[in-house]
Amino acid sequence: MASLRLVAALAPSPRPPPPTPRREPRRPPSAVRLTSGVALAAAAAAVAAAASPPALAALSEPANALSLPTWAVHVSSVAEWVTAMWLVWDYGERTGIKGWKGLSWGMVPLLGGAMCACTWHFFYNSESLEVLVALQGALTVIGNMTMCIAAYRIFKASQESSKTS
Template identity: 30%
Template sequence: MSLSGTGLLSLPNWVIHISSTLEWGIASLLIYRYGTMTGRKEIRIFGLSMLPHWFGSFFVLSYHLTTDTIALLLDLSELINLFGSISLLMATINLLKAREKTPATSFAALLAALMFAGKPQSYMGSDIFDAILQLSSVVYLTFLVLLLVLYKRDKTVFSGLTVAGFWFVVVFISVTVFFMYLATVKRGYPTLSHDDLLHGSAESLLTMSNLMIAIGAQRKIREYERTKAEDQR
């Protein structure tokens, strides 16, 4: 544990965490702006649907600020992230409906199928917050599948970099789980947060994914502005 920062995190690790939070918020704002510029309400709604995850990140920061001693903060972040994943999923379904005019029942059927296929066995366990975390993961994966469907059908909504950024979150989660194992089982730390090197390395992947989403959204704005300028000539 480094003494150069606050709580369990070193100063560089705090920079990484705060950067992740800022980048997600900026990405949300850029997507909302793009929806406003194009006059597409459903894109604006998607930008707003990113806000719950942004709010949840502040609970994670608060959790680390208290040296990981107030578990309720982490539990609340998981609950908010579940709502955030559902919001992203519903916003994506809304975009698909606007694009294809397809009945919502078909998307509901897809959601039900994916939820059933990916339902973890521990859903019936006693720890409700573990269940919330797993459910949130399944909902987010369902969102990613529909996001690919949307991108294939309508490339005017998101850039490929933005879509890749959302998918890169899966890499962040996978590496975090692996690093958690290394930190607690192999390196003898109580939690991943106590292993500043592995914790910061894992969190840097989330920073990369959020940056990809934001840069992709900015590219889409510039592309629209360039196309509009050419049409006015």
């Protein structure tokens, strides 16, 4: 019996199976990560506001202060606009059609208008910052025109490419 143990101990052991190649996990696209991050931040802000200590609740704000849900809409709208700008730019990169990048540039004035609105609201619609309201209106008009021009250029490029095909 002892000799069998000795033979078993000296016998070569079977080789372990070769390791399987490890695949890297697929990461979601950047836009999905950005959107999920914005949603997570909004949810965290809502939880923090609901669980705020009584000392914070005692702070008074002016009557024209925006509520937390209204701020969530403002911030998420800006985040969505930035995401849309990035997606339009990325589409232009992938397709090689420069008009889509132009559309992304045409969206910039509207982003500036949104920033003006958020800044004005952040300071409780202060009369000393009324210029931001006028600037927001001007940027909205300019942004609508630049996006219209960019969309027309995309249309013309698609018409030309369909004629050559």
